[in-house]
Amino acid sequence: GAGVSQSPSNKVTEKGKDVELRCDPISGHTALYWYRQSLGQGLEFLIYFQGNSAPDKSGLPSDRFSAERTGGSVSTLTIQRTQQEDSAVYLCASSLVAAGYTFGSGTRLTVV
Amino acid sequence: GESVGLHLPTLSVQEGDNSIINCAYSNSASDYFIWYKQESGKGPQFIIDIRSNMDKRQGQRVTVLLNKTVKHLSLQIAATQPGDSAVYFCAENTGRRALTFGSGTRLQVQP
Numbered sequence: 001g002a003g004v005s006q007s008p009s010n011k012v013t014e015k016g017k018d019v020e021l022r023c024d025p026i027s028g029h030t031a032l033y034w035y036r037q038s039l040g041q042g043l044e045f046l047i048y049f050q051g052n053s054a055p056d057k058s059g060l061p062s063d064r065f066s067a068e069r070t071g072g073s074v075s076t077l078t079i080q081r082t083q084q085e086d087s088a089v090y091l092c093a094s095s096l097v098a099a100g101y102t103f104g105s106g107t108r109l110t111v112v
Numbered sequence: 113g114e115s116v117g118l119h120l121p122t123l124s125v126q127e128g129d130n131s132i133i134n135c136a137y138s139n140s141a142s143d144y145f146i147w148y149k150q151e152s153g154k155g156p157q158f159i160i161d162i163r164s165n166m167d168k169r170q171g172q173r174v175t176v177l178l179n180k181t182v183k184h185l186s187l188q189i190a191a192t193q194p195g196d197s198a199v200y201f202c203a204e205n206t207g208r209r210a211l212t213f214g215s216g217t218r219l220q221v222q223p
Contacts, residue, residue, distance in 0.1 A: 004155070033210050040120060042201060043156070043213035056209050091155050101146075101211065103155030 002026075004104035006092050012110045013082055021077040021107045025094030032075050033101065034067055038088040046090075049075065082111045120199060122218040131189040133217045135202030140183060144205035147176060147187045150216070151198045159187070159200075189219075197221045 005024040013019050025032050034046040045059035049069045060066070064082075069075040079086055089108050093101040125131050137145070143164040148156035162169045162176045162185075169176050175188040185202050199218050203211040 035213070042215040043203075045210050045212065048210040050209065059210075093155070100158065100161075101156075103148075103157070105153065105155050 004092055004094050004102050006090075006104035006107050008107060009105065010108045010110075012112060015084060015111055016081055018078065018080045019082055019109065021079075021090050021092075021109070023075045023077070023092030023094075023104060025073065025075070025092070026102055027073075029094035029096055029102075030072070031095045032069055033093045033095075034075070034077050035091045035093070036088045037091055037106070043091065046077070079109075082109075084111045087111045120216050120218045122220060124220045124222060125192050127192060127194060127221055127223050129192055131187075131192045131196070131219055131221075133187045133189075133200050133219065135185040135187075135214050135217075137183050137185060137202065137204045137214070139204060139206040139212075140180070142204040142206050145176070145178060145185050146203045146211065147174075147185075148201045148203060148213075149196075149198045150201065156201060192219075192221050194221045194223055 004026055007022045011019055030051045032049045035043040036046055037043050047060055047067045048056040064080045067077045087110050089106040091103055091106045093103045095101045146161040147159040149159050150156045160171045160174050160176050162178050167178050173190045177186045189196055197220055199216045201216045202214045206212050
């Protein structure tokens with residue numbers, strides 16, 4: 001597509017529920033990134049996929065967080081047993097190389 | 113959309129003035145730096161980048177300066193316009209495979 005598409009744009013969930021956030025990167029981009037942005041904060045790295053290599057999961061804050069990328073394209077970030085501190089904007093980006101990220105508009109997650 | 117970064121440092125300038133946004137980075141091994149602009153409800157948008165073998169790079173109305181001695185990066189915006197109002201982030205390639213972002217500065221342009 002023309003840009004990075006994320007869905008849903010907004011998600012309100014109850015504490016303890018699982019959520020799935022979707023990212024559809026730019027066609028042909030081999031690298032895909034997930035970042036989290038809390039209110040008043042910068043972007044916190046979560047996970048990075050590059051081609052068929054093992055993902056860099058070093059930024060995932062707990063084992064409740066996981067992500068997968070199917071067929072080298074669409075990615076899903078899953079948060080299990082959501083907590084209030086998980087509330088944030090989750091941003092996805094894609095790129096051809098390690099530079100020149102194109103970001104999506106993000107998913108605003110609110111855990112109540 | 114709802115704003116992010118409500119508690120960020122804020123730079124307020126008059127329309128037409130020049131703006132300078134500063135960023136201190138921590139990793140002396142970083143070899144690539146980018147400035148991003150984020151408007152309310154949107155994802156960050158690439159503005160300009162610079163590699164560590166340079167100390168200055170110019171774009172359209174924007175200039176990035178890199179001082180590796182003091183690990184300092186700045187973004188200069190000439191003739192600031194209301195459309196420049198946004199949160200600005202610096203990002204560095206620290207050697208990890210993903211960029212590390214700073215905490216951001218909010219630029220407010222007064223008409």
